[in-house]
Amino acid sequence: MNTSPLIALCAGEASGDLLGAHLIEAIRARCPQARFTGIGGPRMQAVGLESLFDQETLAVRGYVEVLKNLPAIWRIRKDLIAEMKRQQPDVFVGIDAPDFNLGVAAALKAAGIPTLHYVSPSVWAWRRERVHKIVQQADEVLCLFPMEPELYQQAGGRARFVGHPLAQTLPLEADRAAACRELGLPKTQPIFALLPGSRVSEIDYMAPLFLQAAQLVWQQIPEAQFLLPYATEATYARLQSLLTAEPYCRLPLQLLPGSTAQACTAADAVLVTSGTATLEVALCKRPMVISYKISPLTYALVKHKIKVPYVGLPNVLLGRAAVPELLQHDAEPEKLAAALLDWYRSPEKTAALQQDFTELHRLLRKDTAAEAAAAVLAAAGANP
Known part of the structure; x- marks a missing residue:
C-alpha cells in the first residue's frame, strides 16, 4: 500500500477551492503522509496544497468571457499537463471546472495516471451527450446529486453519489x-x-x-x-x-x-x-x-x-x-x-x-469529503 501518495488536485474557482480544502483534510485524516500538488485557491493552500498556478486566471464564466482569457488558460493547461507528467502523481482529481479539468484528465489518463472528476457537470440540464466523453476522460465521477450516477453508469462509466458538502x-x-x-x-x-x-x-x-x-x-x-x-x-x-x-x-x-x-x-x-x-x-x-x-x-x-x-x-x-x-x-x-x-x-x-x-x-446529507477521500485514496492505491 502507498502510504505517502502524491495527489494532484485542480480547482478553478472559489467553490472548488472549498471542496478541495475539505477533501485534503479528509484525505489527511486517513493518510497523514499524503502530499498535494496542482492548482487551488487560498483555502486549499492553507491546508497543504502546493499551488503551481494562479487559480483566479481560471475563474471566468461564459463563452465570450472565456475567449478573452483563452491564451492564458491554454498556456496554464499545457504547463500543468507537462508538470503532472513530470511529477507522476498517483492520481489526478479535477474539481469542477470541467471544460478545463477534463481536458487535463484525458491527457493524464492517456499517460497512465488514474483520473477522477469531482463534481459532475450539469449533464442532466444541458449537453447530455458529454456523458460519453466524460467516461472516457475520467476513471470515476464523484457526484454531488443523487440523480447523476445513473447517467454515467448507463454510458458504461463509474460514478458514485458522495452527497453535497454544503448539506453536511x-x-x-x-x-x-x-x-x-x-x-x-x-x-x-x-x-x-x-x-x-x-x-x-x-x-x-x-x-x-x-x-x-x-x-x-x-x-x-x-x-x-x-x-x-x-x-x-x-x-x-x-x-x-x-x-x-x-x-x-x-x-x-x-x-x-x-x-x-x-x-x-x-x-x-x-x-x-x-x-x-x-x-x-x-x-x-x-x-x-x-x-x-x-x-x-x-x-x-x-x-x-x-x-x-x-x-x-x-x-x-x-x-x-x-x-x-x-x-x-x-x-x-x-x-x-x-x-x-x-x-x-x-x-x-x-x-x-x-x-x-x-x-x-x-x-x-452525507459525509461528502470522507466519501470522496475514500474514492481518491482507492484510485491512488493508498486506501487504508
Missing part, C-alpha cells in the same frame, strides 16, 4: 437569531442578502443590477439592511469600487468576507446569482430570487442547449418552480426588487418553502 456542513435547523446576533443586527430588522457571484466576471454583470434592486427595496423599506458576502480580494476590490461611488455609496450595506451562510441565515430574503450559491441559500432555509445575466452573444450560444425548465438548483432538485428565476431579459432591477419584497411580505409562503428545503437538506 450546514445545520439542519437554521438559527436566524444567532446569525443576526453574530452580525450585530437586531433580528427584527428587515435584512436582505445579495449574492452576485464569486467570480470577477459575475460581479461585473450582476453586482450593479443587484445594487439597483437593493436601492428599490430600500425605498420601500427604509429600515432595511443589506449584506453582501465576497469570496476573494479581487471580488472585494471590484465591489468596493462600486460601493464608494454614486449612487450606491448611501446604501446601508455591509461587505462580509466569506460569510455567505451567515448572511443568508440572517436574511429575510436573498437575491442570488444562479449557481452553487442557490443551493447554499436553500440549505440555510431562506427564500430567494434567482437571477443571471451574461453577454448577449454567450446567451444566444447556450440558450438552445438547455434541456430543463429551471436553472436554479433548488428548483431542479424539487422539480418545480419553488422560487422565482429572473434571467437575462427578465433580470431587471424592478422585477428583482418586487420578487424580494413579495417574499418579505409572505411569511406563510416562506414557512412552506422552509419545510421543502429541510427535506431537500436531508436527502443531500
Whole structure:
C-alpha cells in the first residue's frame, strides 16, 4: 500500500477551492503522509496544497468571457499537463471546472495516471451527450446529486453519489437569531442578502443590477439592511469600487468576507446569482430570487442547449418552480426588487418553502469529503 501518495488536485474557482480544502483534510485524516500538488485557491493552500498556478486566471464564466482569457488558460493547461507528467502523481482529481479539468484528465489518463472528476457537470440540464466523453476522460465521477450516477453508469462509466458538502456542513435547523446576533443586527430588522457571484466576471454583470434592486427595496423599506458576502480580494476590490461611488455609496450595506451562510441565515430574503450559491441559500432555509445575466452573444450560444425548465438548483432538485428565476431579459432591477419584497411580505409562503428545503437538506446529507477521500485514496492505491 502507498502510504505517502502524491495527489494532484485542480480547482478553478472559489467553490472548488472549498471542496478541495475539505477533501485534503479528509484525505489527511486517513493518510497523514499524503502530499498535494496542482492548482487551488487560498483555502486549499492553507491546508497543504502546493499551488503551481494562479487559480483566479481560471475563474471566468461564459463563452465570450472565456475567449478573452483563452491564451492564458491554454498556456496554464499545457504547463500543468507537462508538470503532472513530470511529477507522476498517483492520481489526478479535477474539481469542477470541467471544460478545463477534463481536458487535463484525458491527457493524464492517456499517460497512465488514474483520473477522477469531482463534481459532475450539469449533464442532466444541458449537453447530455458529454456523458460519453466524460467516461472516457475520467476513471470515476464523484457526484454531488443523487440523480447523476445513473447517467454515467448507463454510458458504461463509474460514478458514485458522495452527497453535497454544503448539506453536511450546514445545520439542519437554521438559527436566524444567532446569525443576526453574530452580525450585530437586531433580528427584527428587515435584512436582505445579495449574492452576485464569486467570480470577477459575475460581479461585473450582476453586482450593479443587484445594487439597483437593493436601492428599490430600500425605498420601500427604509429600515432595511443589506449584506453582501465576497469570496476573494479581487471580488472585494471590484465591489468596493462600486460601493464608494454614486449612487450606491448611501446604501446601508455591509461587505462580509466569506460569510455567505451567515448572511443568508440572517436574511429575510436573498437575491442570488444562479449557481452553487442557490443551493447554499436553500440549505440555510431562506427564500430567494434567482437571477443571471451574461453577454448577449454567450446567451444566444447556450440558450438552445438547455434541456430543463429551471436553472436554479433548488428548483431542479424539487422539480418545480419553488422560487422565482429572473434571467437575462427578465433580470431587471424592478422585477428583482418586487420578487424580494413579495417574499418579505409572505411569511406563510416562506414557512412552506422552509419545510421543502429541510427535506431537500436531508436527502443531500452525507459525509461528502470522507466519501470522496475514500474514492481518491482507492484510485491512488493508498486506501487504508
